Amino acid sequence: MTIKPPLSAPYTHAGTSISRTMGLVMLALLPATLFGFYLFGWPAIFLFASTLLAAVLTEALALRLAGKPVRPFLLDGSALLTGWLLALTLPPWAPWWIGVVGSILAIAVGKQMFGGIGQNLFNPAMVARVALLISFPLEMTLFTTPAPLFSDQAPDLLQSLAITFGNPAPYDAVSSATVLGHLKTELGRGVNLEQAAAGSASLWQLTWGQAAGSLGETSALLILLGGLFLLYKRVISWHIPLAMLGTLAALSGLFHLLNPDHYAGPLTHLLSGAAILGAFFIATDLVTSPSTRRGQLLFGAGCGLLVYIIRTWAGYPEGVAFAVMLMNGCTPLIDHFLKPRIYGRDRRGEPLNYADNGGNN
Amino acid sequence: MAAADRFKLFRIRGGVHPQDRKQLSAEQAIEPLPLPPLLHIPLQQHIGAPAEPLVRRGDLVKKGALLAASQGAISAPVHAPTSGRIMGVGGYPAHHASGLSVRTITLKPDGQDEWIDTLDPVVEPFNLPPDEIARRVAEAGIVGMGGATFPSAVKLNLRNRYRLHTLVINGAECEPYLTCDDRLMREQPEQVLDGVLLMARALGVERILLAIENNKPAAQAAMGEAAQAHAWVTVVGLPTRYPMGSEKHLVQTLTGQETPARGLTADIGVVVHNVATALAVHEALRHGRPLISRVMTVSGGAIRTPRNLRVPLGTPLSYLVDYCGGFVREPSRLVSGGPMMGQPLPSTRVPAVKGSNGLLALTDEEVRADREMPCIRCASCVQACPCGLVPLEMAAHIRAGSLDGSVKLGLLDCIGCGSCAYVCPSHIPLSHYFNYAKGELAARQRAQHKQNETKRLAEARSLRLEAAKKAKRAAMLKRKQEQQAKQAKSAEAALSETSQ
Numbered sequence: 001m002t003i004k005p006p007l008s009a010p011y012t013h014a015g016t017s018i019s020r021t022m023g024l025v026m027l028a029l030l031p032a033t034l035f036g037f038y039l040f041g042w043p044a045i046f047l048f049a050s051t052l053l054a055a056v057l058t059e060a061l062a063l064r065l066a067g068k069p070v071r072p073f074l075l076d077g078s079a080l081l082t083g084w085l086l087a088l089t090l091p092p093w094a095p096w097w098i099g100v101v102g103s104i105l106a107i108a109v110g111k112q113m114f115g116g117i118g119q120n121l122f123n124p125a126m127v128a129r130v131a132l133l134i135s136f137p138l139e140m141t142l143f144t145t146p147a148p149l150f151s152d153q154a155p156d157l158l159q160s161l162a163i164t165f166g167n168p169a170p171y172d173a174v175s176s177a178t179v180l181g182h183l184k185t186e187l188g189r190g191v192n193l194e195q196a197a198a199g200s201a202s203l204w205q206l207t208w209g210q211a212a213g214s215l216g217e218t219s220a221l222l223i224l225l226g227g228l229f230l231l232y233k234r235v236i237s238w239h240i241p242l243a244m245l246g247t248l249a250a251l252s253g254l255f256h257l258l259n260p261d262h263y264a265g266p267l268t269h270l271l272s273g274a275a276i277l278g279a280f281f282i283a284t285d286l287v288t289s290p291s292t293r294r295g296q297l298l299f300g301a302g303c304g305l306l307v308y309i310i311r312t313w314a315g316y317p318e319g320v321a322f323a324v325m326l327m328n329g330c331t332p333l334i335d336h337f338l339k340p341r342i343y344g345r346d347r348r349g350e351p352l353n354y355a356d357n358g359g360n361n
Numbered sequence: 362m363a364a365a366d367r368f369k370l371f372r373i374r375g376g377v378h379p380q381d382r383k384q385l386s387a388e389q390a391i392e393p394l395p396l397p398p399l400l401h402i403p404l405q406q407h408i409g410a411p412a413e414p415l416v417r418r419g420d421l422v423k424k425g426a427l428l429a430a431s432q433g434a435i436s437a438p439v440h441a442p443t444s445g446r447i448m449g450v451g452g453y454p455a456h457h458a459s460g461l462s463v464r465t466i467t468l469k470p471d472g473q474d475e476w477i478d479t480l481d482p483v484v485e486p487f488n489l490p491p492d493e494i495a496r497r498v499a500e501a502g503i504v505g506m507g508g509a510t511f512p513s514a515v516k517l518n519l520r521n522r523y524r525l526h527t528l529v530i531n532g533a534e535c536e537p538y539l540t541c542d543d544r545l546m547r548e549q550p551e552q553v554l555d556g557v558l559l560m561a562r563a564l565g566v567e568r569i570l571l572a573i574e575n576n577k578p579a580a581q582a583a584m585g586e587a588a589q590a591h592a593w594v595t596v597v598g599l600p601t602r603y604p605m606g607s608e609k610h611l612v613q614t615l616t617g618q619e620t621p622a623r624g625l626t627a628d629i630g631v632v633v634h635n636v637a638t639a640l641a642v643h644e645a646l647r648h649g650r651p652l653i654s655r656v657m658t659v660s661g662g663a664i665r666t667p668r669n670l671r672v673p674l675g676t677p678l679s680y681l682v683d684y685c686g687g688f689v690r691e692p693s694r695l696v697s698g699g700p701m702m703g704q705p706l707p708s709t710r711v712p713a714v715k716g717s718n719g720l721l722a723l724t725d726e727e728v729r730a731d732r733e734m735p736c737i738r739c740a741s742c743v744q745a746c747p748c749g750l751v752p753l754e755m756a757a758h759i760r761a762g763s764l765d766g767s768v769k770l771g772l773l774d775c776i777g778c779g780s781c782a783y784v785c786p787s788h789i790p791l792s793h794y795f796n797y798a799k800g801e802l803a804a805r806q807r808a809q810h811k812q813n814e815t816k817r818l819a820e821a822r823s824l825r826l827e828a829a830k831k832a833k834r835a836a837m838l839k840r841k842q843e844q845q846a847k848q849a850k851s852a853e854a855a856l857s858e859t860s861q
Contacts, residue, residue: 008793010779011700011721012379012537013729016786018737072732118737118787237744291740291751340374340749342771343609344622349771351622 018117021286022077024235026084028226029216029281033088036216039146040092042160044215048087050164051099055083058104062112078117082106085125085281088216089274089321090132093144096164098136102128122328123285126321133321143178143212178213179206179272183264184317192261206271213273220271227280239293241279243300244307245270251308263312275307278320288328295331295338302327368597371617373610375747376602377780379537379701381576382727386660386667387540391548393671394684396443400468400675401453401712402428407504408511409435414466420447423477425651428466431499437512437715438502440651442673445470456697456714460707468675480649486559491520494563494646501645502652502715507531507542507606507635508698510716513642516632517563523627528566529615530557532573532580532636533599533606536699539719541656542636544669546573546580549640550587556639558591559646564632569594570615576601603701604778608633610747622774637718652715659685663692663722672713678720679709692722693730700727701779734787742781742791748774752781756794764805767798775799 037045059079063070086102109131110124111117133140147153155163205211207220217223230236248269255263269275274282283289283303290299303323310319341347405411412429416422422441429439446469452462483489483497499514519525534542546553561569571588573581575598588594599605599614609620611633618629626633637655644650653674660667665686672681678697682688696703697717706720713720742752750771758766775795782791 007705007790008796009696009698009700009702009705010379010783010792011694011696011703011705011723011728012783013731013788014377014379014784015729016741016784017731017788018734018786021737021739021786072734076734078737116735118735286737286739288738291738291743291753293744335751335754339751339770340743340746342622342750342774343374343748344619344624344774345771351624352619353621 018076018078021235022081024233025081025230025281026077028229028235029084029088031225032216032219032222032277033084035219035222036088036092038149039210039218040144040215041147041149041154042157043155043163044092046160046164047090047092047094047096047099048084048215050096051087051090051103052080052083054100054103055079055086055107058107059112062108063116066112066116068116073117076117079107079111082111082124086128088277089125089129089214091140091143092215093163094139094142098132098139102132105131118287120287121331122325123282123288126282126325126328129321130325133316141181143181143214145212146210146218178317179211179268180311181317183268184311187262203267203271206268211272217274217277220276223276223280227276230280230284236280236284237293237296239296240284240289240300240303243297244279244283244304245275247301247304248275248307249304251305255312269308269311273311273318274320278303278307278324282320283324283327288331290331290334290338292335292338292340295334298334298338299327299331302330368595368615370597370599370614373613373747374749375745375780376604376610377745377783378601379603379783381537381601382660383538383540383543383576385538386658386669387543389540389544389668391541391544391656391669391671394673394676394681396470396472396474396673397676397680398469399448399677400442400445400470400673401677402439402442402466402468402675403453403455403712403714404429404439404464404466406439406510406674406715407437408509409433409437411464412436412439414450414464416447416450416466418447418449421445421471422447422468423475425477425480425653427651428468431502431512435512435515437504438500438651439466440502440653441468442653442675443468443470444473444475454708454711456704456706456711456717458705458707460711465712466675476650482649483646486646487562489562489646491517491563491565494559497645498563498642501641501650503638503641503645504652504715505635506637506641506655506715506718508702508716508718510714513634513638516634517560519625519627519632520563520565523625524630525564525566525627525632526568526630527616527632528557528561528564528569529612529626529631529633530569530571530636530639531606531608531611531633532571532577532584533611534577534636535574535601535603535606536701536703536719537603538660538721539658539699540660541658541669541718543577543580545636545640545656546577547583550583552643553636553639554584554587554591554594555647556641556643557594557634559642560634560639566632567593571596572599572611572615573597574599574601574605604747604776604780607747607776607778609776655713655715655717657681657713657717658719659721660719661692661696661721662724662727663688663690665689674715675712677710677712678706681713681720682709682722688722690724693725693728694721694723696721696723701783702777731788733789736787736789739786741784741786745780745784747778747780748776750775752791752795755798756789756791759794759798764798764801767795768802772798772802 056079060070063073083103086106106124106128110127111120114120211218249266252266252269256265290296306323306326307319310322345351410432413432414429416428423444426441428441431438448467448469450466453465454460455463495514495517503513504510532542532546571584581598585596588596612626612631613619620626621628641652654671657672658669659681668685695706697706698719736753755767755770779792
């Protein structure tokens with residue numbers, strides 16, 4: 001009897017795979033996504049579909065050009081997830097080409113140009129989002145107030161097609177700023193925070209998601225639910241989300257205490273924008289975050305710090321994408337300096353010393 | 362047992378929880394395997410120098426007779442598992458992935474199974490001096506039976522160089538499928554304990570810890586009962602986590618102390634022996650019997666009836682498979698040992714040896730092999746590594762051909778437990794990379810050693826030639842001088858003759 005050429009132990013496996021991991025993340029994103037569809041109607045669904053389709057097609061093309069096997073790499077689900085994450089961060093009524101250009105940037109530039117899955121330094125979805133934000137600031141900041149499906153404000157199917165695939169703004173959308181954008185503008189004009197906040201969504205609206213914002217970022221609650229699911233499934237660990245949200249909360253709390261007129265409180269910061277989505281789904285991206293727990297704490301704290309700085313003092317109201325990308329750039333350095341201590345050695349790598357036991361080894 | 366509940370355990374990092382699949386064989390009592398028609402007994406069944414054969418083709422031997430003597434400080438002798446005729450000393454496939462031929466004694470059993478009459482049991486072995494216990498263990502050919510096969514007597518002699526305080530008996534059996542140690546502890550707790558106490562006597566330690574994973578409550582109970590009369594023996598229940606049976610991690614769990622890198626557990630005063638080794642020590646001291654058989658678990662989804670068997674060493678593994686009803690279907694992998702660290706076997710046409718604790722025939726579903734994908738830096742391997750290594754980076758270095766880079770990252774601190782490869786979602790054979798790199802390093806060291814040796818020999822040769830040349834020249838010079846002296850003398854003589 002002969003046996004297949006043997007390789008090496010172990011001859012058993014935990015049964016995990018890349019596609020399973022990606023699948024779990026997508027599953028975790030599903031509630032917030034469906035809620036986004038409900039809130040922003042058909043245009044959001046069309047935009048989502050075009051973004052994902054473009055991501056998969058770009059991946060297939062890039063793999064073929066690189067001479068890699070297309071099927072197994074496409075089936076790993078990573079391109080789909082990148083497209084999905086990108087779509088969630090877009091203004092829900094953005095024209096189709098925003099999603100398509102974004103996906104091409106994410107997959108071709110953000111991922112395949114680095115060498116494909118696992119090789120990219122930056123989170124591909126964030127590369128695309130930042131590039132879009134810089135290149136098409138108008139389209140990328142045109143947010144609509146929610147117009148839930150089957151409600152009176154909702155555009156019908158034809159109007160929806162026109163919004164996504166037609167000429168710009170054929171439908172008289174009620175456009176609105178996001179909470180952070182609104183606060184930024186108002187504070188910039190010297191209005192104090194209380195008055196500024198009066199004109200924007202309440203904390204309750206932010207928690208539940210009835211606010212103007214990106215396609216999948218508005219419901220802090222549903223995103224948090226997905227994040228907790230990922231924690232439970234051990235796809236991610238608590239280190240990055242907690243460090244990031246904790247730092248953001250601590251900083252905003254501190255400044256809010258010092259000057260409540262000028263600095264928004266921690267809840268506003270946590271619940272609005274991409275803070276929670278970023279903390280659970282973007283900063284935790286396996287490829288671009290550090291590999292040790294200590295490194296992840298540092299990375300998360302860095303993200304939180306940068307989010308606060310960018311939101312508060314930089315030119316953009318929204319900081320998660322920039323913050324995560326900046327910290328992505330630090331990941332190799334963090335990994336280099338924060339290695340775990342090797343068993344039987346001290347932190348410098350020297351063997352532990354028990355010379356007093358008479359041994360001469 | 363009461364003491365076990367209070368025993369304070371320490372945390373170790375990393376580790377995994379593979380499905381243990383022990384239920385396949387855990388309730389199968391140990392059965393003696395009938396003698397096969399032929400036994401193939403390799404001369405090397407241990408770490409160290411191979412034993413030197415003392416028998417020739419045609420010799421008749423009795424059960425327990427010395428077949429081959431140990432060579433050097435780290436080696437172990439080999440004895441006859443039964444009585445019969447020596448068919449020859451020659452090549453036979455090794456118990457190894459390569460299946461390459463190794464020097465093996467072939468013995469044809471005569472069916473009498475008759476012991477030698479020089480068995481030398483000790484009536485009161487606890488009166489023996491420690492050296493004498495160790496000597497008898499060495500003579501019985503006992504090696505570490507957990508799979509490491511390090512000659513046990515060498516470990517029993519560590520008291521000469523280290524201050525020892527604790528003997529740990531490794532009954533963790535953390536590898537999935539294997540139940541042979543579990544069965545031994547359940548079925549022969551008194552004998553196991555006797556061997557343990559004898560080893561403790563040889564080592565001169567003050568306490569004994571019998572460490573058993575919590576998924577073996579029956580073994581814990583049996584050993585606890587046996588140990589009740591001995592206050593210095595504690596049965597400790599261990600959390601079930603792979604690789605709890607790793608010597609250094611076991612000791613850390615029990616004592617909180619880490620064994621220094623490149624050191625032995627003896628550096629922190631602890632010696633670890635396996636349960637089966639303890640039983641072999643009991644057999645050797647109480648009955649004078651050498652190590653000629655061992656308990657093995659035959660299991661896996663492809664085996665019809667998984668069993669625990671007492672196997673005469675040298676039995677071809679195909680014989681074990683047949684005894685267990687053969688294969689239900691073609692196995693995907695044949696493994697010697699457990700699925701996490703076991704050796705792949707090329708076929709069942711290899712003999713059982715002292716270190717083999719299990720034979721597994723695994724199906725595709727059990728192996729769960731999958732296409733290798735690129736690393737996504739998920740760091741599952743970093744979290745799983747019990748040694749604090751960064752497997753993904755080590756593998757990247759090895760892939761890029763930088764052995765030195767991987768050594769700097771701790772390649773030589775890797776215990777090869779396979780936890781990293783077990784959890785890798787990309788199914789990267791990380792252990793395979795590390796084994797390969799360790800092999801390359803060893804080969805490189807050998808090459809370097811050879812080069813140094815060649816250089817040394819060449820230098821010695823040129824020195825020798827130089828010296829020879831010098832001696833030759835000196836001899837020639839001397840001869841010339843003598844000749845000249847002679848000539849001068851005869852000339853002188855002639856001169857004096859003529860002058861007369």
